[in-house]
Amino acid sequence: MNPDPLSSWIIRQLVAATSNPVRQRFTNLTLEDSQQEALQKPTNVAIEAAVVFVLGAAATEEQRQRAFDILEMFWNNDLNVGAGEADSTIAEALHIIVAAGINRANAPMTGLPGEKPPTTTLTSLSDELGIRIDPDAFAATFVAEWVKAVQNESESNHDLQELVSLLAEQASRNDEMHLGFEERLNETLRAAVQSFYEQCRDGGLTVERRRQWFEIHVVPAHKLTEEIFDDYQSGFGEVLDALRSGRGLEEAMQRLKKIQRRKITGRTSVQRIARKLLTDRALSGTSLDTLLIEYVDAVQEFKRSDRAVDEPWYPDYINKFCALIDRGEDPHLRENYPEIAVVQDLKGQLALPLEMVVDLIPKRWTAYQEAYSELRNAALATG
Numbered sequence: 001m002n003p004d005p006l007s008s009w010i011i012r013q014l015v016a017a018t019s020n021p022v023r024q025r026f027t028n029l030t031l032e033d034s035q036q037e038a039l040q041k042p043t044n045v046a047i048e049a050a051v052v053f054v055l056g057a058a059a060t061e062e063q064r065q066r067a068f069d070i071l072e073m074f075w076n077n078d079l080n081v082g083a084g085e086a087d088s089t090i091a092e093a094l095h096i097i098v099a100a101g102i103n104r105a106n107a108p109m110t111g112l113p114g115e116k117p118p119t120t121t122l123t124s125l126s127d128e129l130g131i132r133i134d135p136d137a138f139a140a141t142f143v144a145e146w147v148k149a150v151q152n153e154s155e156s157n158h159d160l161q162e163l164v165s166l167l168a169e170q171a172s173r174n175d176e177m178h179l180g181f182e183e184r185l186n187e188t189l190r191a192a193v194q195s196f197y198e199q200c201r202d203g204g205l206t207v208e209r210r211r212q213w214f215e216i217h218v219v220p221a222h223k224l225t226e227e228i229f230d231d232y233q234s235g236f237g238e239v240l241d242a243l244r245s246g247r248g249l250e251e252a253m254q255r256l257k258k259i260q261r262r263k264i265t266g267r268t269s270v271q272r273i274a275r276k277l278l279t280d281r282a283l284s285g286t287s288l289d290t291l292l293i294e295y296v297d298a299v300q301e302f303k304r305s306d307r308a309v310d311e312p313w314y315p316d317y318i319n320k321f322c323a324l325i326d327r328g329e330d331p332h333l334r335e336n337y338p339e340i341a342v343v344q345d346l347k348g349q350l351a352l353p354l355e356m357v358v359d360l361i362p363k364r365w366t367a368y369q370e371a372y373s374e375l376r377n378a379a380l381a382t383g
Contacts, residue, residue: 003068007043009075011036013097014090038159042149050098050142054133055125063125070122074105089170090163091147095139102135103187107194123194132216135187181231182303185224189273189296192217196292205286207382214379218295222372225299229365232305235259236361240354243347249332250325257322259306260315291375298371302364308353313340317350 015036051067052059079101088096106122126133147167154160195217199209235255242252277293309315317340324331334346343349 003044003047004040005072006047006068006075007040009101010043010047010094010097011039014039014094017088017093017097018090032159034159035163038153038157039150039163042146042153042160045149046142046146049145050138053141054138055129056131059129063129066125067122070120070125071101071105073120074108075101079104090167091143091170094146095143098142099135099139102133102138103183103190106133106135106187107190107192121194121198123191124198126191127195127199127212127216130212130216132188132191132220134220136184181224181228185221185228185299186273188217188221188224189299192221193273193277193292193296196288200286205288210288210379214376218372218375218379221299225302225368225372228303229361229368231259233358233361233365236306236354236357240351240358243351243354253318253321253331254325257318260318287378288375291371291378295371295375298368302361302368305361305364306357308356308360313343314350314353316340317343317346 051064055064055067102122106126108121122133150160150167151164154164192213195213196205199205199213205213235252236259238248239252239256242249273296277296317337320337320339321331324336329336337343337346340346
């Protein structure tokens with residue numbers, strides 16, 4: 001295996017992050033040419049370890065090499081992933097970079113049933129192995145191994161010592177790195193649809209393949225959707241309760257801001273999946289075609305449960321409220337919001353859309369559960 005091209009891509013992405021002036025966590029680090037060269041070896045070690053771990057002990061050397069070859073196809077200069085928020089740590093930035101690369105290679109949503117040659121993606125390799133290649137798991141393994149390898153290499157290479165010091169300072173921030181629920185759900189749905197296309201093209205959906213497809217791809221999507229439901233229901237409910245009582249509003253608004261930011265990041269991909277499925281309505285003539293379309297549509301509709309709070313002034317208010325808290329100013333003073341002066345009864349205006357969201361979420365969730373149950377029953381049927 002030759003991980004050099006993949007490692008070079010990761011290093012280029014990290015260099016781009018460190019050179020971004022808004023990234024406060026990187027202001028004391030400039031990755032010079034000598035440091036980039038020194039990072040090649042530990043990055044190679046980390047990428048090899050991540051491939052071995054995620055593919056599992058049953059994978060052959062040939063299958064591991066295929067994973068490298070597939071990643072090299074997709075990890076190129078066309079994929080500029082960014083590196084998270086302005087205050088991201090180096091490890092957090094790397095996690096996002098690598099996970100985004102796996103996401104793209106997992107399910108590029110290219111190709112339709114019947115086209116030749118078949119698309120070559122990590123999804124086809126994961127189906128062959130009977131596993132799901134999870135971007136979060138891959139990125140977490142990569143980052144853990146990368147940090148250890150950089151530390152080991154720094155003992156004989158002084159070019160990495162400054163980086164090791166910064167990694168040590170940021171270590172406490174790296175305990176719970178993961179993608180947002182919505183972004184993970186998007187990746188899982190895209191992989192499910194890509195696998196469906198490839199299974200239909202590669203001999204059709206037998207009973208065994210249909211069941212394997214459902215367990216590997218749809219069940220994880222359902223579990224993520226359950227987590228999103230719990231998070232939305234409690235998150236929006238807490239804000240409404242805090243608004244009515246006047247207690248704990250600062251903490252509730254901070255949580256609402258995090259949900260809002262996650263949703264913005266994760267919104268577009270599901271829309272693309274839904275549109276593609278509608279365009280390809282006659283996927284392959286299987287009994288799952290319509291049910292899969294209805295399932296993805298139900299996910300999309302559930303994620304839109306908070307549409308009532310999408311009015312332009314609403315996220316502006318959330319952002320301003322949280323910014324005032326960060327600056328130590330009073331977030332409750334009405335005069336701090338001149339840009340939304342048109343909203344006279346701010347508390348009342350906030351409550352109305354929140355009430356609509358809190359009321360709509362369980363209804364949309366019921367519709368989602370029905371779509372999931374119908375897809376599950378059809379996928380697991382014996383005939």
